Amino acid sequence: MNSEGPIQAIEEKVKTLISPEPELFLVEVRIRPTNNIKVFIDGDRGISIEKLVHYNRKLYNEIEKAGIFPNGDFSLEVSSPGLDEPLKMHRQYLKNIGRYAEVLDKEGVKKEGKLVSVAERELVLEEIKGKGKKAETVQHTVSFENIKSTKIQIKF
Numbered sequence: 001m002n003s004e005g006p007i008q009a010i011e012e013k014v015k016t017l018i019s020p021e022p023e024l025f026l027v028e029v030r031i032r033p034t035n036n037i038k039v040f041i042d043g044d045r046g047i048s049i050e051k052l053v054h055y056n057r058k059l060y061n062e063i064e065k066a067g068i069f070p071n072g073d074f075s076l077e078v079s080s081p082g083l084d085e086p087l088k089m090h091r092q093y094l095k096n097i098g099r100y101a102e103v104l105d106k107e108g109v110k111k112e113g114k115l116v117s118v119a120e121r122e123l124v125l126e127e128i129k130g131k132g133k134k135a136e137t138v139q140h141t142v143s144f145e146n147i148k149s150t151k152i153q154i155k156f
Contacts (some may be wrong), residue, residue, distance in 0.1 A: 006031055006068050013062045014039055017055055027081050027088055035074040037063070041082045044095055047080050062091075086149040093118040094151070100153040101125060103142055111140045112153070121145070 007155040010029050018024040020128070042053060043049055056078035064072055064101060070078070087093055087101075101115045103125060113127035126156045 037076045039078045042080050054080050086151050100155045103150045104148045105146050106148050
């Protein structure tokens, strides 16, 4: 089964459901061959588990009513993208300013550092090389069109 039609239908339903809360946005919808639907919703200031549960219930009912999957043959997971998920949208980059990130460019080169700014076409990572008195700060400007993937990192 081609999942593009159901993905678009579900994306529209999600956008309609979350439209009263402009700080929320749809990141991605995935459908596995087993009709396992994964919906990733995020917010400019994150999203609570309670809201995710609320949207899961509403979306499940909407998908059932629309008959997208005959005989109700589907499962649904609504969550926020975890740290293992790469950033996909400009809004995700903006909300993560000040956090550490690993950027992999299209040539396979990794750059790590603190995400210090995000513009329309590029981002700036600040990397500290060396330790103590020999430490120096290096800024890397990376254009979005050159990025293969970006993941947020946890630093302790």
